[in-house]
Amino acid sequence: MMRDVMESAGLTIYAEIGLILLFVTFLFAVARTMTRKREYYDKLARIPLDDELSSDSAGSTKEPSEV
Amino acid sequence: MERAETFRYDDAIVRKFALATIFWGLIGMLAGLWVALEMAYWPANLSEPMLTFGRLRPVHTNGIIFGFVGNIIFTGVYHSTQRLCKARMFNDVLSKLHFWGWQVGILAGAVSLMLGFTTSKEYAELEWPLDVAITVVWVIFAVNFFGTIARRRERHMYVALWFYIATVVTVAILHIFNSLALPLNWIKSYSVYSGVQDALVQWWYGHNAVAFVLTTPILGLMYYYLPKAAKRPVFSYRLSILHFWTLVFIYIWAGPHHLHYTALPGWASTIGMAFSVMLLPPSWGGMINGLLTLRGAWDKVRQEPVLKFFAVGVTFYGMSTFEGPVLSIKTVNALSHYTDWTVAHVHSGTLGWNGFMAFGVLYWLVPRLWKTKLYSKSLATAHFWIGSLGMVGYLVPIWTAGITQGMMWRAFEPSGRLMYPDFVETVLRIVPFYWIRVGGGALYITGMLLLIYNVARTIGTGAKDLSDTEASAPPLKAWNEELVEGVPADVQPATYDHLFHRASTAIGHGFHRALEAMPVTFTVLTVLAISVGSLIEIIPTILIKSNVPKLASVKPFSPLELHGRDLYVSEGCYTCHSQMIRPFRAETERYGEYSKPGESVYNHPFQWGSRRIGPDLARIGEKYPHLWHVRHMEDPRSTSPGSIMPRYSWLLDAPLDLSESSAKLRLMTKLNVPYSESEIFHAETAAREQAEQIAKEIESQGGPKGLSDKQIVALVAYLQRVGVDIKKAPDFDVPMVAQQH
Numbered sequence: 110m111m112r113d114v115m116e117s118a119g120l121t122i123y124a125e126i127g128l129i130l131l132f133v134t135f136l137f138a139v140a141r142t143m144t145r146k147r148e149y150y151d152k153l154a155r156i157p158l159d160d161e162l163s164s165d166s167a168g169s170t171k172e173p174s175e176v
Numbered sequence: 177m178e179r180a181e182t183f184r185y186d187d188a189i190v191r192k193f194a195l196a197t198i199f200w201g202l203i204g205m206l207a208g209l210w211v212a213l214e215m216a217y218w219p220a221n222l223s224e225p226m227l228t229f230g231r232l233r234p235v236h237t238n239g240i241i242f243g244f245v246g247n248i249i250f251t252g253v254y255h256s257t258q259r260l261c262k263a264r265m266f267n268d269v270l271s272k273l274h275f276w277g278w279q280v281g282i283l284a285g286a287v288s289l290m291l292g293f294t295t296s297k298e299y300a301e302l303e304w305p306l307d308v309a310i311t312v313v314w315v316i317f318a319v320n321f322f323g324t325i326a327r328r329r330e331r332h333m334y335v336a337l338w339f340y341i342a343t344v345v346t347v348a349i350l351h352i353f354n355s356l357a358l359p360l361n362w363i364k365s366y367s368v369y370s371g372v373q374d375a376l377v378q379w380w381y382g383h384n385a386v387a388f389v390l391t392t393p394i395l396g397l398m399y400y401y402l403p404k405a406a407k408r409p410v411f412s413y414r415l416s417i418l419h420f421w422t423l424v425f426i427y428i429w430a431g432p433h434h435l436h437y438t439a440l441p442g443w444a445s446t447i448g449m450a451f452s453v454m455l456l457p458p459s460w461g462g463m464i465n466g467l468l469t470l471r472g473a474w475d476k477v478r479q480e481p482v483l484k485f486f487a488v489g490v491t492f493y494g495m496s497t498f499e500g501p502v503l504s505i506k507t508v509n510a511l512s513h514y515t516d517w518t519v520a521h522v523h524s525g526t527l528g529w530n531g532f533m534a535f536g537v538l539y540w541l542v543p544r545l546w547k548t549k550l551y552s553k554s555l556a557t558a559h560f561w562i563g564s565l566g567m568v569g570y571l572v573p574i575w576t577a578g579i580t581q582g583m584m585w586r587a588f589e590p591s592g593r594l595m596y597p598d599f600v601e602t603v604l605r606i607v608p609f610y611w612i613r614v615g616g617g618a619l620y621i622t623g624m625l626l627l628i629y630n631v632a633r634t635i636g637t638g639a640k641d642l643s644d645t646e647a648s649a650p651p652l653k654a655w656n657e658e659l660v661e662g663v664p665a666d667v668q669p670a671t672y673d674h675l676f677h678r679a680s681t682a683i684g685h686g687f688h689r690a691l692e693a694m695p696v697t698f699t700v701l702t703v704l705a706i707s708v709g710s711l712i713e714i715i716p717t718i719l720i721k722s723n724v725p726k727l728a729s730v731k732p733f734s735p736l737e738l739h740g741r742d743l744y745v746s747e748g749c750y751t752c753h754s755q756m757i758r759p760f761r762a763e764t765e766r767y768g769e770y771s772k773p774g775e776s777v778y779n780h781p782f783q784w785g786s787r788r789i790g791p792d793l794a795r796i797g798e799k800y801p802h803l804w805h806v807r808h809m810e811d812p813r814s815t816s817p818g819s820i821m822p823r824y825s826w827l828l829d830a831p832l833d834l835s836e837s838s839a840k841l842r843l844m845t846k847l848n849v850p851y852s853e854s855e856i857f858h859a860e861t862a863a864r865e866q867a868e869q870i871a872k873e874i875e876s877q878g879g880p881k882g883l884s885d886k887q888i889v890a891l892v893a894y895l896q897r898v899g900v901d902i903k904k905a906p907d908f909d910v911p912m913v914a915q916q917h
Contacts, residue, residue: 124712131708135425142417154409156260156334157400 181329181651184644185258189271191545191642193251194538196279198628200243201534203286205624207236209617214822215789216610221822226290228822229789230748234289234301240526241299243282245390248534250278250317252397253340255541257324260334260400262649266323270316277313281306292746293363297378297781299385300354304365307355314351318344325695329649333695335416339396341695342424342702346388349706354381358843360836364742368847371776372439372724375784376432376714383431390525391493392423394533398466398490401537405482411468415461422458424702426451429709433504436513437758438784439773441723444713445506451709452504459497466490481556485536488564492528496521511586514754514788516606517578520571527567527620535559535627542631546638555630563623569616577609586762594765599791600818607820727774730901732849733894735837735863736870740894743887744783747824754785755794755898768795768899775902778849790821797900802870803877805892827888828880834863866893 213220214229221228258265265271285302288294294301302310321344325337333341354377357365369377403410410416432440432448467490470477477483499521503512512518543550550556584602587595596602716723733741744750757763759770771794776782785792800808807814810828812821837859841851855862864884870893871884883889 124716127708127712131425131705135421138421139418142414145414147414150413151409153332153334154403154413156330156332157256157336157403158407158409 179650180648182646182648183264184646186254186265186268186271187545187644188642189265189268189275190251190255190541192275193247193254194542194545196275197244197247197251197534197538198631200239200247200282202621202624202628204236204239204244205617205621207232207239209614209621211236212610212614212617215820216607216614218820218822223823223825225292225747225826228747228824230751230822231290231292231294233751234294234298234748235286237299238285238289238301239282241385241389242278242285244534245394245526245530246278246282248530248537249343249389249393249397250274251541252401252537253321253393255545256336256397256400257321257340259647260330260337261324261328262330262647263324263327264644266320266327270320270323274313274317274320277309277316281309281313284309288363292748294746294748295355295357295365295367295781296745296748296750296783297354297367297374298382298786300351300378300381303363304355304357304359305362307351307357311348311352314344314348318348322695322699329652331652333698334400335410335413335420336396336400338420338698338702339392339399341699342420342706343388343393343396345699345703346384346392346428346706349703349710350381350384350388354378358846360840360843366843366847367781369782370778370780370847371782372441372773373714374780374782375435375438375776376440376444378782379434380428380431380710380714383434384428386522386525387423387427387430390530391427394530395419395423395462397533397537398462398486398493401540402466402469402486402490405480405486405536405540406470406473406476408469408473411465411471415465419458419462419465421705422461423455424705425709426454426458428706429713430455430504432713433509434786435784436504436506436509437760438756439771439776441773447713449504449506453501456497456501460494463490463494463497466493481553481560482536482540484557484560485532485539488560489529489532489536492524492532496525496529499524510758510760511582512578513758514786514792515578515582515585516574516609516787517582518787520574520578523574524567524571527563527570531620532563535563535623538627538631542634546635547642548634548638551630551633551637555626559623559626559630562626563620566616566618566620566623569619570613571616573609573612573616577606577613580609581606585766586760588762594762597766599766600816603789603820604818724773724777726777727772727902729904730775730777732778732844732851733897734866735834735841735855735859736866736890736893737897738840738844738894739832739834739837739863740890740892741783743827743891744894745781749793750783750785752785752787752789752821753791753793754788755792756784757792757794763792767792769902771899772902775899778844780844780847780849790819793895793898795899797896797898798903801877802874802892802896803879805895806874806879806883806888809888809891827891828883828886830887832867832885832887832890834860834867837863863890 210220210227211229211233214232225231254265254271285306288303288306289301293303295303300307321340325333325341356368358368359365367374399410399416429451430448432444433452434448436445436449438445467487470483470487473483477487502508503518503521539550539556581602584596584605589595755771755776757767757770764770771784775794776784804815806828808816809824811823811825812819838856841856841859845851845856867884867889870889871882874883874889874892875881
């Protein structure tokens with residue numbers, strides 16, 4: 110029953126629309142990512158290093174820093 | 177400046193996961209070494225059911241994937257999430273439940289697989305009670321993880337966290353949908369999917385287990401620990417964003433490349449190939465991002481074993497993700513599929529990428545967790561070199577074995593006959609490579625033993641006081657509080673102006689930054705990204721009839737055959753034998769008519785297999801007399817000299833229990849297998865009659881007496897039925913769409 114309905118409904122166009130939407134969304138994400146300033150990303154990239162810098166305003170930990 | 181809050185990270189749970197990683201790593205690798213030995217030297221199967229290749233191989237794969245890699249993921253996630261969120265884990269009790277639940281699950285899994293309780297779906301072999309338990313543990317993990325994110329003191333979610341989020345949600349979806357099954361009893365269930373559909377769902381799962389267990393979380397670890405160890409930020413944060421979204425959008429589509437030239441509809445297989453090839457650029461973007469993080473730090477790589485492991489690990493990520501797309505191309509796959517080439521490929525990923533990244537993280541983390549220095553850097557460096565040598569010793573012979581055997585299978589004499597018609601010839605040619613692999617694997621494990629010694633000594637010198645690390649950070653302002661900063665005083669909250677200002681501020685800070693700050697939205701988008709590919713590939717295959725044309729002559733198994741099939745599944749026959757003949761001349765010459773989609777419609781689960789350590793069995797039915805099978809199971813070398821198959825002599829002694837025959841048939845009817853009420857009612861009697869009949873024929877062929885109540889007759893009944901239905905009636909009801917291969 111379910112199969113018959115699905116088969117006769119001509120749903121293939123939905124798959125194509127879905128794919129196109131997916132691709133457009135992806136392009137949008139890429140475009141936004143590429144247009145941000147470098148300085149902004151530089152700050153974010155330092156997040157994992159921050160928890161070892163005790164003077165950093167974001168926070169501090171007391172961990173041994175050398176292996 | 178806000179007043180900073182003081183809190184403590186939960187390091188005890190990280191220590192537990194780190195030790196569990198090492199424990200299961202050793203167990204999983206030893207199981208791997210054992211199965212490698214069994215392939216080189218069959219007596220290593222010891223004629224002990226629990227240690228035969230078919231049962232031990234899933235212990236190795238599951239042990240490594242979920243025990244070793246799973247635990248290093250949790251080690252890294254519990255350690256880095258707390259620090260990236262500047263918050264303690266959400267709930268200590270949940271952390272402990274997660275830890276112990278996971279370890280008990282793996283232990284129970286290993287034992288149950290050795291006892292022969294298996295669904296036969298690769299990397300998802302565990303039976304339903306364990307599947308349910310795993311789901312519960314995973315939900316506990318998810319609550320704990322998202323709870324921590326919700327309580328974070330750092331607004332931005334660093335890229336490692338996104339990879340973790342993708343892992344948490346995707347693994348849940350994959351696990352649940354692939355494991356859907358109807359239970360017969362506590363140790364046996366049948367997949368709700370059959371044949372083509374089951375194959376597609378299984379390899380959608382199987383490939384994404386590689387993607388979302390072995391890849392994305394380890395990338396998360398790379399993005400956290402590589403910068404930490406190199407003491408410099410990741411090369412390009414922008415590239416890491418692209419890396420993430422491209423992987424999440426594309427990976428989920430790639431599964432069907434495991435089913436090229438099988439009975440899977442051609443369109444699904446082509447989509448899988450196209451998306452697999454598309455995976456190369458983002459994967460290499462990630463590799464380049466990792467390696468370039470080390471730019472200007474190569475002098476440190478010379479000094480520091482942690483960075484050595486990371487550098488080689490990331491390089492192996494690049495090599496595997498180059499080889500993967502190549503293998504997914506149909507023409508390459510025609511040669512590589514069913515051979516050791518695939519095995520070499522997956523091991524370059526697990527030994528090189530997963531293993532070396534895990535070792536790097538452990539060597540970096542263990543001294544910090546126990547508040548001391550690493551016992552010996554030179555031992556760690558020795559581990560690095562021995563491990564690298566071990567990988568060469570594993571990969572080179574297995575690549576060679578795979579290509580050699582693939583070429584032998586398809587070689588023809590000038591006269592048009594197969595050059596190596598006897599399958600065992602192609603096996604004997606590669607056994608020397610199996611021996612070299614045992615050596616390579618043993619070296620890799622030697623490295624692991626060095627790690628264990630080094631870690632043990634490090635812990636020995638560890639601080640007595642292992643109280644949790646203290647940290648401090650200002651609390652996070654509420655989302656709207658942060659955004660209203662700078663809003664003119666005359667703009668009232670909760671008005672359109674206010675909302676508009678919020679929106680414009682959010683956009684002003686960047687679309688993606690707004691996204692990163694919203695874990696829920698972020699998670700929903702990730703789920704959508706992975707769902708599109710899944711739905712487009714799976715729904716049509718399940719719902720559109722023309723994708724799996726039925727064959728009028730294909731009938732359900734008899735009760736005894738069904739029982740024999742359960743034994744086939746339980747012994748893990750699928751680990752060495754495929755049941756899927758591809759439409760190539762080299763295969764139809766060797767095995768017979770190629771396999772049709774309609775032939776496996778009653779197969780819950782499918783048994784197409786993925787590797788031919790022994791020959792394909794799709795047309796084994798009625799090829800040999802019953803007695804041949806009995807002799808072959810008792811001692812494979814009596815019928816196939818040189819065979820490396822384990823002995824299954826106990827099947828001739830083990831009693832046949834047919835009491836559940838009716839229940840089995842009734843359960844099958846719930847899965848749309850057409851058995852009549854009368855067949856269900858008389859199932860046990862019918863099974864006994866067929867068993868008597870087969871036993872009588874074995875006896876008349878000169879075989880042993882009194883086998884009618886032994887398991888062997890059920891297995892023989894099943895094997896004699898495999899692939900014979902289409903021979904019986906030539907009038908196939910095959911619509912044109914099935915002819916697309």
